[in-house]
Amino acid sequence: MQPDECGATSSRTKERQETIGVSTKSSLHSAIGVLAQARGESIAAVARDMVASGFEDFETRAFTESQSRLLASFESKLATYNEGENMQWMVRVDRRLATRIKLSAKEYGKSASQIVAMCMTDALVRQSAVAAGAVVPTDLESAKAIVGKYKGPAARKLAEDIGLGKRGPLLIGVLSGKTEAPRTVLRALSLKLKVSMPLLKQVFNESFLATPIPAFKAQDEKPQVRLTKRSWEDAVKSLSLTEADTSALLEFAD
Structure with missing residues (x-):
């Protein structure tokens, strides 16, 4: 040829x-x-x-x-x-x-x-x-295990450690993926837990997606099920705190 x-x-x-x-x-x-x-x-x-x-x-x-x-x-x-x-x-x-x-x-x-x-x-x-590899701390499964340790009193202590004060329920919303985490909070968690920010985001996203949708019996009105994450601002304002405390927490989203 x-x-x-x-x-x-x-x-x-x-x-x-x-x-x-x-x-x-x-x-x-x-x-x-x-x-x-x-x-x-x-x-x-x-x-x-x-x-x-x-x-x-x-x-x-x-x-x-x-x-x-x-x-x-x-x-x-x-x-x-x-x-x-x-x-x-x-x-x-x-x-x-x-x-x-x-x-x-x-x-x-x-x-x-x-x-x-x-x-x-x-x-x-x-x-x-x-x-x-399976044993590296930044692996997704390891990250899930680390985040999973922080429930109840441990979550309340973690909230104090990263500067949220006695706002355990607010942090629990973040850890479960139900509340959108501001970059400042995400960075503080990353430093404290020694888990990269991208991995934390994925853990929170998958936790939210895995949240079971409850079964309801027939009612006159359809139950309201949240299909999107709650914003940080919405979560903070729902706590009905003083104006000063609310403003301080909202600053995390700046």
Whole structure:
């Protein structure tokens, strides 16, 4: 075969790619960059690999999990990479994979950009877990065990230790994932518990998603079940504290 023929054959057999634009926080792009540097590969190559791996996991789990549970799991992982500025960037994937992603996006009521971002974070989280090993303190299961120790009196003591005073119930709402944790509180917990902020966010997100929905008998009015996290401001104001105490706690959200 002549060289030019060989080149033509190569170009025909190479898998064609398609570009999908994604909108994420800069922390996700940075995490991809760190992994790319460790592997000695380009960011584009690692991003493509993460999307393929994450989407394979997505499709596999779709056979056994409901749409709501599957999306909640992937969205909770994406939420762990919400630091930094918003940024637009491009990910190139194989054309056949791009088609499958777009079909799933339509089926699940999401954009292709959202599916790509969620799949990348899913693969990153699983990659980190494998690299960390089961006994490393920053592993997700270890983080869950650490947070799980703080209930009742222990949670009240922890609230005092991180500057919330005698506001144990407020902190319990954060630890259970029911109350959104301000960055200041999250940082204080991270330093005290020696668990990274992204892992704490994931623990809180999964705790909230795992909260059982109570069964109710038929009534004239439907019971109200909270489907979203409570804001820090709402949680603080619900305590009916003095104006000074309320203001002091609201400052944590500044």
